[in-house]
Amino acid sequence: MSHDFTPWPAPLAATYRARGYWRGLTLDDLLRDTARRRESHLAIVDGERRWSYAELDGRVERMAAAIYRLGLAPGDRVLVQLPNIAEFAQLFFALQRCGVVPVLALPAHREHEIVHLAVLSGSRAYAIADSYQGFDYRELARKLRARVPSVNHVFVAGIAEEFTSFDALDAEPEILPLPDSSSVAVLLLSGGTTGLPKLIPRTHDDYHYNIRESARVAGLGTDTRYLAVLPVAHNFPLACPGILGTFHAGGTVVMCADGSPETGQEMVAREQITDTALIPPLVLLWLEARAWIDADLGSLRWLQVGGARLNPEVAARVRPVLGCRLQQVYGMAEGLLCFTRHDDGDDAIVHTQGRPISADDELRIVDENDQEVTPGCTGELQVRGPYTLRGYWRSEEYNRRAFTDDGYYRSGDVVRRTAEGHVIVEGRNKDVVNRGGEKIPVEEVENLLLSHPAVLDVAIVGVLDEVLGERTCACVLPRGEVPTLPALKAHLNALGLAAFKLPDRLVIFETFPSTKLGKVNRRALASLIMESSTP
Structure with missing residues (x-):
């Protein structure tokens, strides 16, 4: 085992290959195979730009050659x-074609997260748009670059100024070294539970299976027209099945710049969209x-x-209001995916988050002592399988806590399963706030707030919200002058x-409630805040 990446144990890896989950294919094979089959078919739409599979593949070929000639070698990030x-699609596949590993950050990230990710990943280059939404x-x-000198190159889609434009990443194609299918193909971001985001290594073998199996379960085909509304750096719209699943199926991806119902619904009509994916707060907005x-x-x-x-109640409104069928998806960038099936009854589709997509997804639900609970009862979900990671990138110490001795990932999600095997998500047991699908690690925000001179102590908690599911509240013990929310922001x-x-809200306390072990009782804090908000 390297210090960067934890592979699957050899016996399990052999089983996954023997059962056809891992086929020795790379993510570059995904595009190459479809480009051969669907050369003239429309691959991607972005505004007025419309690239066929042949054009997308050709752009990837030339960009990959240029990146390779800059000295970026297979395995670099x-x-x-x-x-x-x-x-995004052009660069993603160009990096795959020359064996370089993309580290996918979100457009919303700023200097704090970007510096951390560059250092943790050891990235040698940084790819950006010139500007987006005014930033x-x-x-x-x-x-x-001033803080992380190892970042030697900056690639810019748009006006590059002193950096390298995407248009300049153009060179005559050449034969490039092929990555091993068991090597890391992409580094995704964790939702995080302690401190800054961790990196999730996904291999070509496991992610290719993730993509093609979720595309099969979602029923994607050559007639699919998928609207990418959510940020495609997220695992969900990227590969569950997302844009990569659509490319695998030979359909068309339509890029959407924002998730507003006005933009999204107008694009559905204009581009004859057949499939899309949203998070619950956006579903509510689309319905209204x-x-x-x-x-x-x-x-x-x-x-x-x-x-x-x-x-x-919201799930039940989807079909009568939007006129389409609903497919619930529960999953994690770390691996496991559960889908309701197209032939499931209305009760399962409305009230559950689906069943695992693989026969070899191993799920167990345990109590606080890691003992399996009685079937039908709630507990923390632990999982392992052919596309669930065995360790975070360069996180040996954390991995010892995040995984059981027999390789199960401790998800931190509190779930139960029905007699039919459907998963119902009940909440979280880790210190993370799920704000509209974005996972916010409370420790990261707390550590930064503690550097404010007016903050003696702070605890971030999630409070229930009808639109976002949860909003963040900063509970503060002040030092001297009481801080304001605008000042903390x-x-x-x-x-x-x-x-x-x-934080969405600030509440000042004189003391924090504590657990029997003397820790801040976040559940009690959240209850106090909710009680104070009740008319």
């Missing part, structure tokens, strides 16, 4: 922070927007919903924290 634009990423790139948006959604067949539990902004991690 490139930090990628791009919005939903066609260049200039070139200025962020300058700060990154039907009162004033009359776009024709007749082409939409399936709406996937994941990232957080969907309220059954300004402090976090100055430290380069992503905007979605900023």
Whole structure:
């Protein structure tokens, strides 16, 4: 075992190969195979730009050659922070073609997270758009290079200024070294439970299986037109089945710049979208927007919903209001995926988060002593399988806590299973707030707030919210002058924290309730806040 990446034990790896889960294919094979079969078919739409599979493959070929000639070798990492634009797919596959590993950051991340990810991954290059939603990423790139000298190159989609433009990454194709299918193909971001995000190594073998099996369960085909609404750096819209599953199926990916119901529903009508994926807060907005948006959604067949539990009352409204069928998805970038099936009854589709996609997904639900609970009871989900990681990237110490001795991943999700095997998500037992599908590790935000001179102590808790599921509340013991919420947000902004991690609310306390072990009782804090909000 290397210090970077924990492979599957050899006997399990042999089993997964023998059962056909791992086929020795790379993520580059995914595009190459479809480009051969569907050369003239439309692969990707981005505004007025429309690339066929042949054009996408040709752009990938030339970009890969240029990246390789810059000296980026197989196994090197490139930090990628791009919005939903066609260049995301071009760069992703170009890196796969030359064996370089993309590290996928979100457009919302700022200096605090980007520096951490560059250092942790050992990235040698950074790929950005020139600007997006009013933010200039070139200025962020300058700060990154000043703090992390190992980042030798910056690639910019758009006006590059002193950096290298995507258009300049163009060279005559050549035969490039092929990565081993058991090697790391992509590094995804964890939702995080302690401190800054961790990196999830996904291999070609396991991620290719993840993609093609979820595409099969979701029923994608050559006629699929998938609208990418959520940020495609997320595992869900990337590969569950997402844009990569659509490419595997030979369908068409349509990039959407924002998730507003106005933009999304108009694009469904204009581009004859058949499938898309949303998180619960966006589902609620899309449903409410039907009162004033009359776009024709007749082409939409399936709406996937994941990232957080969907309220059954909201789930039941999807078909009558949007006119499409619902597919609930429960999963994690670390691996496990559960889907409701297209032939499931309404009760399962509305009230559960589905069944695992693989016969070799091993799930067990345990109590606080790691003992399996009685069937049907709630407990923490532990999982292992052919596409669930065995360890985070360069995190040996944390891995000893995050995994059991027999290799099960401790998800931190509290779930129960029905007699039919469907999973129902009940909540979390880790210190993380799920704000509209974005996982916010409380320790990271708390550590930054403690550097504010007016904060003696702080605890971040999640409070229930009808739209986002949870909102963040900063519970503060003040030091001297009582701080204000705008002042705390300004402090976090100055430290380069992503905007979605900023606290939504501030509550001042004189003391914190504690557990029997003397720790801050976050559950009691959340209850006190909810009680104080009740009229």
